[in-house]
Amino acid sequence: MTGAPQRIAVLGVRRRILSVVERVKLVDVARAAGVHAATASRALNPAARSEVSRRTVRRVELAAARLGYVPNTLARGLRTSRSYVAALVIPDITNPLFPPIVRGAQQVLSEAGFTLVLTDTNNDPATERAQVASMRAHGVDGFIVATARWDDPLLDELAEANVPVVLVNRQTSGSALPYVGGDGGRGIELCVDHLADLGHRRIVHLAGPSDTSTGRERAGAFRQAMRARKLPLTSAVVECGAFTEDAGEVAAQRLISSQRTFTAIVAGNDLLALGALAALADAGMQCPRDISVTGFDDLTFMDKLTPALTTVRVPLSDMGALGARMLLEWVEHRQARHLAQTLLPVELIVRATTTAPVATPRTRPA
Amino acid sequence: MTGAPQRIAVLGVRRRILSVVERVKLVDVARAAGVHAATASRALNPAARSEVSRRTVRRVELAAARLGYVPNTLARGLRTSRSYVAALVIPDITNPLFPPIVRGAQQVLSEAGFTLVLTDTNNDPATERAQVASMRAHGVDGFIVATARWDDPLLDELAEANVPVVLVNRQTSGSALPYVGGDGGRGIELCVDHLADLGHRRIVHLAGPSDTSTGRERAGAFRQAMRARKLPLTSAVVECGAFTEDAGEVAAQRLISSQRTFTAIVAGNDLLALGALAALADAGMQCPRDISVTGFDDLTFMDKLTPALTTVRVPLSDMGALGARMLLEWVEHRQARHLAQTLLPVELIVRATTTAPVATPRTRPA
DNA sequence: GTGAAAGCGCTAACAC
C-alpha cells in the first residue's frame, strides 16, 4: 500500500530487531544522511521516492535503519489526515461469534500496514455512537462495523458523510454501505431440507430479533423453505428478543407450554439453540430422541456438546478478512465499491442433535 | 480523568446526539464564542478551566456544543504527547481465555475516556515487536500485555525505557513490571486436594510450556501439592509444547503409551484437558469412570461438555479491568506501582469429570 | 534532485 507502514516493514526487515523505545525523529535521520528533512521524507516515502536520486535514497534508508527510525504517525496524520488505523466495531467480544472475525480483519489489516482499533459497544447504541465519535477524533481511516441494526441512524449518518464504512455480519435496511456476511438464507434452507429429509414436518423456527438483518433474513428464508417443501407454516416462527442463550431458553419454554406440536427446531443461531436445548431438557424432552435441533454459526466447542450440535458453519474469519479488504480498497483508492454485497457460502454440519430417527413424527412422508 | 475525553462526555450529555461526521475545529468554536483559540482551549480543558472566567467557560461550552465540536486528538497528542489510547496485546483472540480480559479492560478504559487498541500477535514474538513499535509510533499512552513469555526481551526493553506497561495473565522472570493474574498455585492445589480426597494417588500433571509463567507456576504448585499430600511424584509432570488442545492430546497419548500408571490428570488449562480427554477416549478409557481429569480457566461452554469439565475458575474479566486500572494509574499519575503483583482468587468448579468414584485406585485412604 | 518555508490543529509559555 502507500506511505509509512511499508517503511516500517522495510526497516523491520533491515534491522531484524526493531527498536521499540528510541524516539528518533526524521530530522535526525536527515542529519545523519547529510540531507534536508524534506528530502529524507521523500526518500522514505514510496510514492515520492522517484523524485530523489538513487544514491540519496540509499543513504537515507541506511541512516534510518541504523538509527532505528520509526515515523511518528500522529504528526504524519495531522499533516495528511491519514492514520493507517481502522476501527472494528463489535457488540460483544465475549460472544464467540466475533473473535474469528476480529482475527481475520486484523490479519489483513496488519499485513497492509494498518493498525486495528477494537471497540466493544456492549450492544448499546449510545456507547457505540460515543465510541465512533471518539475514533473519528483519533483520525481513524475507516470502520468495519459488525453491530449494524436494521434501522441504524448512526450508519446512515456515516454513509452520508462518505466516511469509509464496511458492514460485516449484519446489514442495514438502507444497504447504502458495502457488506459481507454469510449466506443465511442458504443456511436455513439447508437446515429445513435436512430436517425434512429426516421426516420432520412440524418444524419451528426460533428467530433472532427483527432489528437485525440476520434475524430477518433467516426468518424469511425459513418461511420460504417451509413453503417450498409444502410444510405447515402456522405459528411456526417465534421471535427471540436477542441472539442469546437466555432468550432462546425463554422462547423455547413459551413454545413448550403453548402446547404447539413440533418435532424439530431450527434456531436462529447456536446460542438460541443452546437455550432451547436447556428448556427441552428441563421439560424432560430428549434430543435427538424426542426432538431435533439445529443451530447456526458453529461456534467453538459446538462439536463437543452432548449431543453435538448440528449447525451451519459460516466462514467468520474470511468474513473479517474480506471486510477489511473492502475497507482498504475504499480507503486506498478513495472509492467505495458501494454496491458490493457479498454473501459467503455456508455449510451444513450434521451432528448428533439431528441424527437420530424421529420418534413421533405426526406424519410420515411417503 | 483529565483532558479531552471528558469534554467529549460533556458534549455527549449536552447534545444527546453526538455528531460523528462534522469536522469543526477549535478556532471555529473560539470564533463563535468571540474569544481566542487559546482561551477556548482553556475553557474546554478541565485542568485549565479555573484560569478562565465562568462566563467565558459557559460561552465556549455552548458554542462547542452547538457546533458539535470534537477535539482532534491527533493534534493534541502531537502537542502533549498524550493520546488517551491504551494498547492491549494478546496472543490469540480466538482463544476463549482472552475475550473476557479484553472486555474487562475495555470497560474500565472507555469509562475513563480512553480508547482501546487491540493487537493480536498470533503468538509470534516478531509480529509482537512490530505491532508494539507501530503502536508506539501511534503514540499510545501505555500497554496491557497478555503475551508475556518467561524470558521476554521486548518487555525488558519497554520496562527499561519506562514505558507504561502492565502485565496480565502472564508474567516475566524479571518481574520489573506490575502484574495481575489468577492465583494459579492455589488453583492447582485445589485440584490436587480434590482428586486426593476422591482417593486418587497416581496423579499426573499436563504442564503448560515452561516459557510461560502460568506453565511454570502451575507445575511448581503441582509438585508442591503432591509433596504436601505425600503422593508419588516420579515422572508425574509432562510438559506440553503449548496451551492447546493438540498439544494436550499429543502429551496424553505419549503418557498413555508410556504405560505409566495414573488414575487422574491435572491439566495445565482447559484446552490441554480437552486434548487429554480426546486421547483418553481414543484409547478406550472413559472419564470419569476410568480416570479423572481437571482443567483450568473455566472457558465458555466447559459446563456443557459430557462429562462436564471440573476446572478452576479465574476472574478473567476482573483481571482485564484491574490491569487497565493499574495502567491508568501509571499513565495519569506518572508513577507505576512497580511492585504491584496482584493474584486474583480462584475457585474450584467441581463437575462431572471428577465426580464419579474412582474405579481402580491403587490405594484407598483410610 | 534538493532546500526553504509554511502549516496540519492544538496547547503551553509568556505577555499584558
Next chain:
DNA sequence: GTGTTAGCGCTTTCAC
C-alpha cells in the same frame, strides 16, 4: 482573565 506566540514532527508546495 485573556491574547500572542511558538512549536509538537511531519509533508508538501514552491523555488532554485
